[in-house]
Amino acid sequence: MVKAPRPDKTYPATVVADDGTRVTVRAPWAGAARDFGFVRFEPGDVLTEHFWRDRWYAVKEVRAADGALKGWYCDVTRPARVLDGGTAPAAGGAGRGGGRAGSGGSAGPGARATLLVADLDLDLWCSADGRAVLRLDEDEFAESGLTGRDPGAAARALASLDELERLAHGEGLGVLTG
Numbered sequence: 001m002v003k004a005p006r007p008d009k010t011y012p013a014t015v016v017a018d019d020g021t022r023v024t025v026r027a028p029w030a031g032a033a034r035d036f037g038f039v040r041f042e043p044g045d046v047l048t049e050h051f052w053r054d055r056w057y058a059v060k061e062v063r064a065a066d067g068a069l070k071g072w073y074c075d076v077t078r079p080a081r082v083l084d085g086g087t088a089p090a091a092g093g094a095g096r097g098g099g100r101a102g103s104g105g106s107a108g109p110g111a112r113a114t115l116l117v118a119d120l121d122l123d124l125w126c127s128a129d130g131r132a133v134l135r136l137d138e139d140e141f142a143e144s145g146l147t148g149r150d151p152g153a154a155a156r157a158l159a160s161l162d163e164l165e166r167l168a169h170g171e172g173l174g175v176l177t178g
Contacts, residue, residue: 001077001118002116002117002118004118012027013025013026013027013049013115014026014027018082020053021054022050022051023050023052023053023080023082023115024048024050024177025048025051026046026048027046027047027049028043028047029041029043029044029046038125038127038132038134039073041062042064042065044064045062045063045064045065046063046065047060047061047062048061049061050176050177051077051080051115051117052079053082055079055160056076056078056079057075057161057163057164058075058080058117059176060072060073060074061177069128070127071125072124072125072126072173072174073123073124074123074125074126074164075120075123076119076120076121076123076160076161077117077118077119077120078118078120078153080117081116081117082113082116083114083116120144120157121137121141121146121157122136122137122138122141122157122158122160122161123136123137124136124161124164124165124168126172130172133168133169135161135165141154141157
């Protein structure tokens, strides 16, 4: 995940599906326990992450080690790109470092590539029961300067956060990940 100007994040993941539009990967929580205040991510948690090549967000289903659903963590991002062979683009490339991901819908599970997504700072959390829906990091988004640098991308980012929030309050985010 390219998080300029903050350090990028990379981690290994296993492809679950790639239909050419949506890439779904599964990865264990790779960090130490982290308490966000509204959810705690812990070693043993498993994230099933859905990335779209045509949407400006990624949706991560978060489950505890025992399989209990904790909720969905959503990143507002530029559309995902898959690079064959796991080679990251030159500096300045848009993306999210992924790990193992299918390429172009043709590689399928088990293929090796790099899934890249550029994080646009806006996030949304939806608890498993749907009662807690939280817009996150709007201050970071404002401070990023994206609105001045790329007003079109900023508008898409805000519209995507609104769309995720509407879904979370309505049909639920499971409609995107099912």
